[in-house]
Amino acid sequence: MFDGENFLAYKKSMPKTKKTAKKTTSRSTARTTKSISKKTSPQANTARSTTPKLTPTIDRARSFFLIIILLVAAAGVFMLVPKQTHTSATTAALQHVVTYRGEDGKNALDLLKAHHQVAAQQFSIGAFVTSVDGISAPPNYFWAFSVNGKPSDVGADTYITKNSDTLSWRLEKIQ
Secondary structure (H helix, E strand, O other): OOOHHHHHHHHHHOOOOHHHHHHHHHHHHHHHHHHHHHHOOHHHHHHHHHOOOOOHHHHHHHHHHHHHHHHHHHHHHHHHOOOOOOOHHHHHHHOOEEEEEOOOOOEHHHHHHHHOOEEEEEEOOEEEEEEEOOEEOOOOEEEEEEEOOEEOOOOOOOOEOOOOOEEEEEEEEOO
């Protein structure tokens, strides 16, 4: 009925069972691996065979070690970068100085309000300037009032100016 050649052709044309398919898959994988290794250069095969195979434990230990080194390096960079305390806008505000001349019989705060945009809070001891020309004092700073280059002993709403006075306001750090 079948001779040897016809039997092989018949067998190849028949659907395979799972067991046969597994065997065929493993054989085809083996054939594919052999064909790939034949296609690679002899130098690649030599390099592959001389490279030591690491066990999963050693591989994990190496990965863990590399992660620790990277974290330490990142922390070091973070520590070395100087911390910026002010933005450029804040730095410009800190350098902002308001200067004007006194007028006989007028208080310093009223003169400041007459020529500049001013926000102030009223307290029992007097007025406290919080903003000049739209520039508010940043945290830990205040608007300091001085007369003729010296800090004033009284508040701006209490100080009565003279024509010879030079009044100035600048941001100073609270100490």
